[in-house]
Amino acid sequence: xxxxxxxxxxxxxxxxxxxxxxPASTLEPVMRPATTRPLNAPSPVSxxxxxxxxTVVHTVQAGxxxxxxxxxxxxxxxxxxxxxxxxxxAHITIGQKLTIPLGTQPDPAxxxxxxxxxxxxxxTSMPISTPVPGGTPxxxxxxxxxxxxxxxxxxxxxxxxxxxxxAVQANMLKIFAAGQALGRNARAYSxxxxxxxxxxxxxxxxxxxxxxxxxxxxLQGIIDVYLGSHARYSIAVxxxxxxxxxxxxxxxxxxxxxxxxxxxxxxxxxxxPGVAIFRLGSNDxxxxxLFRQGMQDAxxxxxxxxxxxIIGTKADRHEGxxxxxxxxxxxxxxxxxxxxxxxxxxxxxxPDSGIDPADGTHMTFYFAHDYSVPxxxxxxxxxxxxxxxxxxxxxxxxxxx
Numbered sequence: 001x002x003x004x005x006x007x008x009x010x011x012x013x014x015x016x017x018x019x020x021x022x023p024a025s026t027l028e029p030v031m032r033p034a035t036t037r038p039l040n041a042p043s044p045v046s047x048x049x050x051x052x053x054x055t056v057v058h059t060v061q062a063g064x065x066x067x068x069x070x071x072x073x074x075x076x077x078x079x080x081x082x083x084x085x086x087x088x089x090a091h092i093t094i095g096q097k098l099t100i101p102l103g104t105q106p107d108p109a110x111x112x113x114x115x116x117x118x119x120x121x122x123x124t125s126m127p128i129s130t131p132v133p134g135g136t137p138x139x140x141x142x143x144x145x146x147x148x149x150x151x152x153x154x155x156x157x158x159x160x161x162x163x164x165x166x167a168v169q170a171n172m173l174k175i176f177a178a179g180q181a182l183g184r185n186a187r188a189y190s191x192x193x194x195x196x197x198x199x200x201x202x203x204x205x206x207x208x209x210x211x212x213x214x215x216x217x218x219l220q221g222i223i224d225v226y227l228g229s230h231a232r233y234s235i236a237v238x239x240x241x242x243x244x245x246x247x248x249x250x251x252x253x254x255x256x257x258x259x260x261x262x263x264x265x266x267x268x269x270x271x272x273p274g275v276a277i278f279r280l281g282s283n284d285x286x287x288x289x290l291f292r293q294g295m296q297d298a299x300x301x302x303x304x305x306x307x308x309x310i311i312g313t314k315a316d317r318h319e320g321x322x323x324x325x326x327x328x329x330x331x332x333x334x335x336x337x338x339x340x341x342x343x344x345x346x347x348x349x350x351p352d353s354g355i356d357p358a359d360g361t362h363m364t365f366y367f368a369h370d371y372s373v374p375x376x377x378x379x380x381x382x383x384x385x386x387x388x389x390x391x392x393x394x395x396x397x398x399x400x401x
Contacts, residue, residue, distance in 0.1 A: 054101075055099050055100060056073075056100045057099060057100070058098045059097055060092050060093060060095060060096040060098060061094065062094050064092075065092065065200075066090075067089070067200040067204075069100075073100050075100060075101055077209075078209070080098070080100065083101060084098050087367075088367060089200075089365070089367050090201065090362075090365035090367075090381075147215065149216070149218045150216060153346050153377075153387055153390070154346060154349035154350070154377055154383065155349065156345055156346050158390055158394070160342070160345055161342040161343065161346050162341065162342075162390060162391055163333065163339065163341075163342060164339045164340075164394060164395070164398065168337045168339055169398045171336075171338070172308055172338075172339060172395065172398055173399065175307070175308045176306070176399050178306040179274055179306025179307060180274075180306070181306065182305065182306045183272070184272055184274045184305075184306050184307060185271075185273060185274055186274045186399070187225055187229075188226065188272060188273040188274060188275075189226055189229045189273050189274065189275040189276065189277060190229070190234055190273040190276045190277070190307075191232075191234040191276075191277055191279070192234065192236040192237065192246065192264060192267070192277065192278045192280070192298070193236070193277075193280050193312075194237070194238065194240065194279065194280060194282055194283055195237075195238075195240070195241075195362065196279055196314065196363065197237055197277075198237050199231060200231070201363070201365060201381050202279075202381070202384065203229075203388060203389075204230055205230070205385075206223045206230040206369075207227060207228065207230040207231035207232075208231065211368075211369035211370065211371075212368075212369070212370040212371060212372045214370070214371035214372035214373075215371070216371055216386060216389075216390075218393075219386075219390065219393055222389055222392050222396055223389065225396060226392065229271075229273070232271065234267055234271070235252070235253050235263050235266045235267040235271075236264045236266070236267035241263075242284050242291070242294065243280050243281070243284055243290070243291050243295045243298065244290050244293065245263070246262055246263055246264040246294065246297070247262035247263075247265065247297055247298065247301065248262050249261055253266065256270060264276075264298055264301060268305050274306075274308065274399075275307065275310060275392070275395060276302055276307050276309050276310065277312060277341070277392075278295075278298070278309055278310065278311050278312055278329075279312045280295065280314075281313075281325035281326065281328075281329060282316055282318055282361055284325055285318045285325075286319075288325070291328060295311075295329070295332055296332060296336075299311075299332060299338065308338070308339070309336075310338070310340075310341050310391060310392075310395065311329050311330075311332060311333040311338055311339070311340050312329070312340075312341040312342075312388075312391075313326040313330065313342050313344035314344060315344055315347035315348075315354050315355055315363065315380065315384075316360065317353075318361070323344070326344050330342070339391070339394075339395055341387065341388065341391040343384060343387055343388075346387055347380065347383070347384075349383075350364075350379070350380060350383060351364075351378055354380025354381075354383060354384070356380070362380075363379075363380025363381045363384055364378075364379045364380040364381065365380075366379035366382035369382065369385070
């Protein structure tokens with residue numbers, strides 16, 4: 001157990017969580033944290049020290065990240081990073097000493113939203129409107145210029161990575177109608193995939209933390225539509241996940257899922273989404289037939305449940321230059337008339353395809369999420385999240401013309 005030192009007080013010992021730390025290619029299942037707090041995390045400290053000037057020292061354990069540590073101590077992720085001079089919260093090391101302020105309240109970024117109590121706007125209260133070139137009238141009569149939304153990301157036209165031909169749109173409407181008849185929540189989406197889309201990197205910031213959309217400010221509408229889904233811990237996101245594990249109960253959260261229920265069915269039952277974003281393939285190297293069948297089984301299940309699968313491609317090249325798994329994903333999207341989020345095409349505009357050279361799998365992190373500055377358009381997670389928002393926005397517009 002790590003030693004925690006409180007200045008001027010007796011030393012305290014607080015049990016810190018040791019999450020399973022598995023390489024991306026492992027076949028061993030890793031349990032996902034519950035929506036209230038991570039599994040295996042310590043129970044909340046029974047007695048909080050009120051004075052905000054007091055601190056403790058936490059030693060980073062295997063499997064921990066800054067987001068979860070902030071959650072465990074009930075402190076602000078932003079303040080924790082600032083206090084420890086951490087410029088990239090995605091990179092902390094085992095054995096690193098972190099100074100933790102006590103007596104502070106968590107900011108929204110470190111609080112895991114509970115979908116069952118998150119208020120959701122009605123269909124008529126929060127419409128998404130696209131800015132119209134030429135401006136809108138002011139009370140005095142003249143028109144004010146309204147910025148025209150960008151039509152590309154890093155020079156790649158949106159229609160090149162958001163693939164939704166007429167047949168796909170028609171099928172989306174069919175699946176959506178079936179989902180609404182089943183009571184699916186049109187304002188909820190689920191994440192389905194491996195560690196490349198786990199919290200806090202994928203979309204979580206849009207539920208609370210400050211961000212700047214820059215020229216893509218129109219995407220605030222779709223952020224508002226899906227509030228509560230962005231930072232939610234998905235039951236169907238695991239480190240080391242394979243396509244064929246989505247329906248396997250061994251990979252399911254035993255505390256939240258029913259017996260013989262796999263991660264994907266469990267996630268759909270708990271979150272009741274209208275849409276599911278798939279990001280898989282990095283761990284499915286060398287077994288293309290298994291990958292294809294696992295993906296098809298998951299796609300079929302989603303469609304039967306009235307959930308629209310959004311098929312996403314990946315940036316890495318674990319299979320070599322053949323790009324086999326991405327091609328399988330593109331084929332499955334076309335064969336099943338499903339929307340394709342071809343992130344791989346945009347990733348190729350980034351240094352190292354947006355992949356952190358340290359491990360060759362995970363994307364480069366950009367904590368600020370400030371799309372008003374050029375550096376955002378060189379970082380993997382920044383562009384990953386931006387293009388995901390664009391994809392969700394385009395899907396929504398088809399379903400709600």
